[in-house]
Each structure stands twice: as C-alpha cells, then as structure tokens.
Amino acid sequence: MHHSIEIEGLSFSYPDGQEALRDVSLAIQPGEKVALVGPNGAGKSTLLLNLNGILAGNGSITVCGLRVEKETLGRVRAMVGMVFQSPDDQLFSPRVFDDVAYGPLYQGLPLETVHERVSESLAAVSMSDYAQRVSHHLSMGEKKRIAIATVLSMNPEVLVLDEPTAGLDPRARRSLINLLDELPLTMIVSTHDMPLVKDLFARMVILDRGSVVADGATNELMDDIHLLEAHGLERPY
Numbered sequence: 001m002h003h004s005i006e007i008e009g010l011s012f013s014y015p016d017g018q019e020a021l022r023d024v025s026l027a028i029q030p031g032e033k034v035a036l037v038g039p040n041g042a043g044k045s046t047l048l049l050n051l052n053g054i055l056a057g058n059g060s061i062t063v064c065g066l067r068v069e070k071e072t073l074g075r076v077r078a079m080v081g082m083v084f085q086s087p088d089d090q091l092f093s094p095r096v097f098d099d100v101a102y103g104p105l106y107q108g109l110p111l112e113t114v115h116e117r118v119s120e121s122l123a124a125v126s127m128s129d130y131a132q133r134v135s136h137h138l139s140m141g142e143k144k145r146i147a148i149a150t151v152l153s154m155n156p157e158v159l160v161l162d163e164p165t166a167g168l169d170p171r172a173r174r175s176l177i178n179l180l181d182e183l184p185l186t187m188i189v190s191t192h193d194m195p196l197v198k199d200l201f202a203r204m205v206i207l208d209r210g211s212v213v214a215d216g217a218t219n220e221l222m223d224d225i226h227l228l229e230a231h232g233l234e235r236p237y
Contacts (some may be wrong), residue, residue: 003027004158004186005051005063011210012046012057020046021057022210028158033180033187035201035218037194039232043210044190045085048160051188052080064157078107081151085163087143091135096127096146099135103154121152125179141172145179152183159185165193195236198222206231 005028012021020043028034036044049055051063053073061068068076084090093099100121104114122128125145130138135146144164151159164180165173173196180187181200191197197204197218204221206214208231214221221227222235 003062004030004032005188006061007047007050008060010047010050010057010059010061012043012050012055020210021050024059024207024210024212026205026212026215028186028188030157030186031184032203033201034189035197035204036188036190036207037192037197037204037233038207038213041209042207042231044207045162046210047207048082048162048188048190051158051160052077052082054082078154079157081154081156081159083144083147083151083159083161083164085166087140087147088136090147090150091143093135095131096122096133096135096138097131099146100131100149100153103150107154117153117155118149121149122146124152124183125149139172140167141169141175144168144172144176148179157186159183159187161187161189161191163191163193164189165191165196194222194234198236206233208232 007024007026010021010024013019024047038044046055050057050061053068053076063076064079066072066075091099097118100118101114104117122131125148127145127149164176168176177196177200201218204218205212213231214227225235228235
C-alpha cells in the first residue's frame with residue numbers, strides 16, 4: 001500500500017537565497033491526520049506549497065504513489081486539496097455555488113456531476129443553505145468552511161490546510177475543529193494553535209529553520225516542555 005504522502009530529502013531555497021527547507025523527509029499514511037508546527041519562518045507554508053507543486057524544491061515528493069513533477073501536476077493537484085490561510089485567496093466568484101463548482105468545471109465534469117459535487121461538498125461542511133449567498137458577505141468562519149468545500153468538490157485524497165483556525169472567534173473555531181475531526185481524509189495541517197493540535201492530531205511534526213526536529217505522538221511531544229520551548233512552542237493547558 002502506498003503512503004498518502006512521501007517526502008524524501010526535500011530542500012528549497014527562495015530566489016533571494018533564503019534556505020526555507022533543509023533535507024526534509026516525511027511519510028504520512030492513508031487516513032492519518034498530522035499537525036505541522038513550529039515558529040514563524042520555520043518553513044511550514046513552504047513545505048505545504050511543495051506538496052502540490054506550487055513551489056518545487058530539490059528532493060522527491062510522492063502523493064498516492066504518483067511523483068510530483070511537471071508532467072503530473074494536474075493529477076497531483078486534483079489529489080491534494082490545498083486550503084490557504086486566508087479564504088479570500090480561494091473565494092473569487094459572485095456566489096458560493098460558483099466557487100465550489102469551479103474545480104469540477106475545470107476538470108471538465110458533466111454539469112449534473114458538478115451539481116452533485118457542489119451539493120455533497122456544501123453538505124459536508126454544513127453549508128448547504130449557502131449556495132446562492134455572496135462569498136464576500138460571509139463571516140470568516142463561514143468563508144473558511146466554503147474554502148474547504150471548494151477543495152472537497154475536487155474529491156481529493158489528501159487535505160492540506162494552512163493555519164485553519166487563524167482569525168476565528170471561539171465558536172467558529174470549535175465548529176471548524178469538529179468539522180476537521182469528522183472529515184475522513186488524510187490531512188496535514190500547519191498551525192500555531194496548540195490546543196487544536198492537542199485535541200485533533202495524534203501525530204505532530206515540529207519544523208524549525210527548515211528542518212524536522214521532532215516527529216512523533218502528540219501527547220509525548222507535548223510533555224517535553226524543553227523541546228517545545230526550544231522551538232518557540234507552548235504546551236496548551
């Protein structure tokens with residue numbers, strides 16, 4: 001059986017010479033939900049953007065048995081659903097329906113299938129009544145759910161989220177955590193929200209200065225106060 005994600009020896013530098021990732025290796029099993037944590041500038045977002053070829057470093061990334069390279073980007077991006085930190089980077093259509101339908105339409109699916117995908121995806125994020133709403137008039141929590149629906153409509157194998165709870169009030173945050181807990185997908189989530197990590201993720205990967213410094217059971221790593229403090233993290237209470 002293939003890993004959902006297999007990263008081997010991934011390094012990446014930006015054009016200005018900043019080394020963002022250094023020899024990162026990581027394997028994620030099908031159905032596993034993994035938190036990626038670390039201080040600002042650790043390389044978390046850079047790592048996520050390499051998973052579906054938005055950025056391309058040195059090393060190898062395989063998604064569901066398919067190597068990420070120029071020739072496979074279309075298929076890889078259908079398998080790896082990326083949800084950005086700001087939903088406004090993802091929502092650009094007049095209506096919620098159009099945003100959620102965009103991916104399936106781009107894939108060339110029949111209109112009947114597109115409508116089914118939109119209905120299923122909005123139902124999955126408990127937003128079925130919002131299809132005709134204007135995306136930019138929604139609350140931040142609602143926008144985050146719709147952004148996730150735009151990705152679910154592509155039927156991805158892997159869901160990748162960057163800071164999903166950023167900017168949410170406590171009720172919207174709890175609602176989103178419940179949603180992520182219920183979604184039956186392989187998931188990798190970059191976050192500073194350590195209570196979220198504690199509540200939702202059995203496995204935690206700590207990234208700092210572009211390198212994986214720890215990878216293991218969340219409850220064990222959370223108990224290592226010195227490890228957390230050394231990498232700018234706080235244990236939740």
